Amino acid sequence: xxxxxxxxxxxxxxxxxxxxxxxxxxxxxxxxxxxxxxxxxxxxxxxxxxxxxxxxxxxxxxxxxxxxxxxxxxxxxxxxxxxxxxxxxxxxxxxxxxxxxxxxxxxxxxxxxxxxxxxxxxxxxxxxxxxxxxxxxxxxxxxxxxxxxxxxxxxxxxxxxxxxxxxxxxxxxxxxxxxxxxxxxxxxxxxxxxxxxxxxxxxxxxxxxxxxxxxxxxxxxxxxxxxxxxxxxxxxxxxxxxxxxxxxxxxxxxxxxxxxxxxxxxxxxxxxxxxxxxxxxxxxxxxxxxxxxxxxxxxxxxxxxxxxxxxxxxxxxxxxxxxxxxxxxxxxxxxxxxxxxxxxxxxxxxxxxxxxxxxxxxxxxxxxxxxxxxxxxxxxxxxxx
Amino acid sequence: xxxxxxxxxxxxxxxxxxxxxxxxxxxxxxxxxxxxxxxxxxxxxxxxxxxxxxxxxxxxxxxxxxxxxxxxxxxxxxxxxxxxxxxxxxxxxxxxxxxxxxxxxxxxxxxxxxxxxxxxxxxxxxxxxxxxxxxxxxxxxxxxxxxxxxxxxxxxxxxxxxxxxxxxxxxxxxxxxxxxxxxxxxxxxxxxxxxxxxxxxxxxxxxxxxxxxxxxxxxxxxxxxxxxxxxxxxxxxxxxxxxxxxxxxxxxxxxxxxxxxxxxxxxxxxxxxxxxxxxxx
Numbered sequence: 001x002x003x004x005x006x007x008x009x010x011x012x013x014x015x016x017x018x019x020x021x022x023x024x025x026x027x028x029x030x031x032x033x034x035x036x037x038x039x040x041x042x043x044x045x046x047x048x049x050x051x052x053x054x055x056x057x058x059x060x061x062x063x064x065x066x067x068x069x070x071x072x073x074x075x076x077x078x079x080x081x082x083x084x085x086x087x088x089x090x091x092x093x094x095x096x097x098x099x100x101x102x103x104x105x106x107x108x109x110x111x112x113x114x115x116x117x118x119x120x121x122x123x124x125x126x127x128x129x130x131x132x133x134x135x136x137x138x139x140x141x142x143x144x145x146x147x148x149x150x151x152x153x154x155x156x157x158x159x160x161x162x163x164x165x166x167x168x169x170x171x172x173x174x175x176x177x178x179x180x181x182x183x184x185x186x187x188x189x190x191x192x193x194x195x196x197x198x199x200x201x202x203x204x205x206x207x208x209x210x211x212x213x214x215x216x217x218x219x220x221x222x223x224x225x226x227x228x229x230x231x232x233x234x235x236x237x238x239x240x241x242x243x244x245x246x247x248x249x250x251x252x253x254x255x256x257x258x259x260x261x262x263x264x265x266x267x268x269x270x271x272x273x274x275x276x277x278x279x280x281x282x283x284x285x286x287x288x289x290x291x292x293x294x295x296x297x298x299x300x301x302x303x304x305x306x307x308x309x310x311x312x313x314x315x316x317x318x319x320x321x322x323x324x325x326x327x328x329x330x331x332x333x334x335x336x337x338x339x340x341x342x343x344x345x346x347x348x349x350x351x352x353x354x355x356x357x358x359x360x361x362x363x364x365x366x367x368x369x370x371x372x373x374x375x376x377x378x379x380x381x382x383x384x385x
Numbered sequence: 386x387x388x389x390x391x392x393x394x395x396x397x398x399x400x401x402x403x404x405x406x407x408x409x410x411x412x413x414x415x416x417x418x419x420x421x422x423x424x425x426x427x428x429x430x431x432x433x434x435x436x437x438x439x440x441x442x443x444x445x446x447x448x449x450x451x452x453x454x455x456x457x458x459x460x461x462x463x464x465x466x467x468x469x470x471x472x473x474x475x476x477x478x479x480x481x482x483x484x485x486x487x488x489x490x491x492x493x494x495x496x497x498x499x500x501x502x503x504x505x506x507x508x509x510x511x512x513x514x515x516x517x518x519x520x521x522x523x524x525x526x527x528x529x530x531x532x533x534x535x536x537x538x539x540x541x542x543x544x545x546x547x548x549x550x551x552x553x554x555x556x557x558x559x560x561x562x563x564x565x566x567x568x569x570x571x572x573x574x575x576x577x578x579x580x581x582x583x584x585x586x587x588x589x590x591x592x593x594x595x596x597x598x599x600x601x602x603x604x605x606x607x608x609x610x611x612x613x614x615x616x617x618x619x620x621x622x623x624x625x626x627x628x629x630x631x632x633x634x635x636x637x638x639x640x641x642x643x644x645x646x647x648x649x650x651x652x653x654x655x656x657x658x659x660x661x662x663x664x665x666x
Contacts, residue, residue: 053560074566086557090579100565147565 002064002077002154002187003029004050009059011045011211019045021211023059030185032178034202036192038234038332042211043191044159050189051080051157064154076155079148083160085140087132087147094119094128097146118150121180138169145177149184156181156188162197174200195235199223207231209332223287224371229380232285232373233333238318241291241347242328244377245284247277254284257325257345261301267369273383274374282383283328285373288318291349293357294366301369305347307361312353319349319357330380416641423447423634430630446635450622456636458611459618464643465528466603466614467596470535474543474592475585477536482547482584483573487559497548504541512605519606526609534606535596543588550584551577586654594644615640 004027011020020042027033035043048054050061052073061068068076079100087096095102098115106114119125122142132140141161148156161177162170178201181188192198198205199219207214207222207230215227226232232240246255251274253262268274274282294302305321322345329339349365357363374383422430423446424439450456485493515534516525524530554577562572578585600616607613613621619636623629 051560051564053563073560073564078564080561080564082557082561084555084557086555086561088558088576088579090582103566103571147561 003027003062004155004187004189005060005062006046006050007060007062009046009049009061010057011042011049011054012057019211020049023213025206025213025216027187027189030187032181032188032190032201032203034190034192034198034205035208036195036198036205036234037208037214038335039193040210041208041332043193043206043208045211046208047157047159047189047191050076050155051078052076077153078155078157079151079153080157081144081148081159081161083163085132085144085164087140087143089132092129092131093124093135093143093146096132096143097124097150100147100151114150115146118146121149121183122146137165138173141165141173142176145180149180152184153186156186156190158188158190160192161190163192163194170197177201196237199235205235207234209234225382225384226285226373227382229283229285229328229375230330230333232375232382233328233330236287238288238348238350239334240373241286241288242330242375243284243323243345243347244326244328245282247274247280247282249278251275251278254282256284256303257323259303259323259325261303261367261369263301264369267372270370271374271384273385277374277376277383281377283375283377283380285375286347286367287371288348288350290368290371291347291351291365292368293349293351293355294364296364298364298366301367303365303367305349305363305365307357307359307363308343308346309359310357314353316350316353317355317357319351319355319363320346321349321363322346419634419641420638423631423638425631427629427631446629446631447639449629449632450636450639454618454622454632454636455610455613456615456618456639459613459615460639462528462607462612462618463597463614463640466531466535467593469528470532470539470596471589471592473532473536474539475589478540478543478547478588479578479581479585481540481544482551482581483577485544486548486551487554487556487577497545500541500544504538504545508538508601512601515602516605524606526607526612528612530606531603531614534602535599539592539595543592546588546591547581547584550581554580583654586651590647590651593647597640597644 004025006023006025009020009023010018012018023042023046025033025046035046037043045054049056050063052068052071052075056069063071063076063078088099091099094112094115097118098111101111101114115128116125119128122145124139124142124146127135127139127143132143135143141164144161148158158177162173165173174197177190190197190201199222202219204216205219205222206216209230215222215231217225222231222235226235229242233242243256248254248260248263251263251268253260255261291303296304303323305323307319307321309320311318311320322343324345327342327345327347329342334342351357351365375381376383421437421439424442424444425436426441426443426445429436429439429441484490485497519525519530519534522530524533558576558580559572562576567575598616599614600620603614603617604620607617615636619633619640622633622636
């Protein structure tokens with residue numbers, strides 16, 4: 001068990017690519033920290049620097065308070081789970097799990113006891129004599145986990161360990177990994193590009209983009225109070241509705257395309273800085289669950305959209321609509337394909353399952369205006385204070 | 386409908402089987418002819434129409450090969466030269482293949498192309514200079530001369546095969562070894578090498594066969610009877626007036642045996658990839 005801290009850590013590759021820029025991060029003892037971001041954001045590089053598989057160009061890495069920049073992976077006392085598991089194919093499950101202990105010259109009976117204990121935790125007892133080639137994907141994943149936990153390291157490093165599993169198993173293993181981490185109380189850095197995994201597993205989540213740390217916070221705070229447009233767009237599924245808008249006079253209203261949504265005083269009191277934006281462009285964000293089906297006559301903040309598509313999930317309806325405001329797509333936050341098929345002005349609302357709505361309708365939404373998020377158009381930073 | 390589909394499949398399978406049958410026939414008949422003839426008497430060998438089964442069966446040809454002629458010596462020579470050359474090729478080839486396949490290195494591409502060019506170089510072009518070289522070294526009629534030449538000529542191909550196998554091993558295998566606390570040599574020995582075994586066996590079998598059947602170099606460099614290898618030895622059986630076909634057949638059968646055994650033992654490794662299960666796939 002140990003803390004991990006990174007101080008102004010940089011990684012510049014030989015070809016000049018600056019993969020991680022001035023990263024500062026502290027991971028507490030026993031904390032489950034998730035690094036999340038789109039592919040190529042530097043999260044895996046950051047993890048590999050902690051593992052000792054990549055050199056640190058500049059900055060200081062400390063594990064357990066001790067500078068670890070020049071320590072070998074072995075000296076760092078870490079265990080890593082790879083995306084492709086990297087099991088030794090010519091060794092049995094037991095040999096795979098016990099390999100690191102064998103290298104440490106642990107006495108045989110002690111080693112066997114440890115391997116059996118790990119196998120028990122992971123439900124692999126019946127498979128100890130098999131070779132990895134005879135196992136299913138989920139079992140291989142568990143062997144990879146077993147190899148990590150048997151060593152009782154001070155830090156777990158996991159690089160997208162679940163992304164090779166099918167969706168159902170992934171959800172199951174998500175809970176399993178989380179449970180094991182809790183049980184062992186080992187500080188963990190977990191890399192994923194899946195923001196749902198990040199939200200459900202992390203004590204705290206670090207969002208990265210282009211090698212730069214965007215925000216480090218608890219999942220709920222990340223969701224409720226994103227620091228910038230990128231985080232707002234990246235965290236949450238379906239993604240947050242982000243539109244270009246203009247703040248009205250005295251910040252009493254906000255114009256979204258041809259519609260005007262009134263802003264009650266409470267919103268401005270919470271964010272006095274918004275007053276300075278009167279008459280200026282901002283980006284507004286509305287979570288899909290903050291738009292509710294409403295009758296056209298309601299008073300208060302509302303938005304009218306043209307319904308394009310309705311997805312019935314049983315528990316709720318996901319309504320895709322368009323308005324005539326410009327939809328903001330934070331670069332890198334969406335998949336390229338996702339962004340390509342997104343229509344201009346498209347938004348998503350999650351409404352009650354019984355709502356009578358069909359494509360082609362004009363639908364009125366009441367807006368939870370207190371939960372609306374505002375961002376500076378130029379800097380992309382949240383407007384709060 | 387179902388029946389029809391079945392017939393279609395059957396037709397394809399039959400087609401494949403029939404062509405396979407002809408291939409086997411093409412390769413198998415001469416082999417059968419060789420083995421059958423090695424048990425025939427000199428008179429029966431000349432029979433027309435030929436005997437399909439040797440009658441009477443005789444082992445005199447085998448006796449002749451080993452006693453009248455020095456086939457035992459040739460066999461030993463071949464075995465020494467081939468085994469040592471193959472071992473050297475595999476040791477050097479594995480290390481070179483690992484370096485070329487897995488280590489960051491400048492000039493890899495140039496090196497690989499050079500190896501490729503060397504491996505297609507016609508042997509006849511270098512026989513004369515090599516002869517002079519070995520003569521100056523005093524290595525004509527020796528084991529080490531032939532071993533050196535065989536190693537050099539088979540190494541490029543072996544490096545290519547092994548490099549490709551090394552390339553196919555995910556880099557995470559080494560990284561996980563490092564994290565588990567294995568040093569570089571240990572990683573190569575206990576993790577990489579076992580995964581590259583099919584490549585090692587494949588390269589080994591190719592190299593063994595090439596050395597075992599090589600004629601030109603062996604004829605040129607080792608002309609003394611006590612250093613002759615099997616191909617040269619068999620070719621020199623007999624005299625101007627007599628070609629002892631039966632003995633030649635018998636010796637050839639014995640010469641085929643080691644290769645047959647080798648392929649039989651390692652066929653599983655060569656065919657199946659041992660790497661399955663390492664990563665998701």
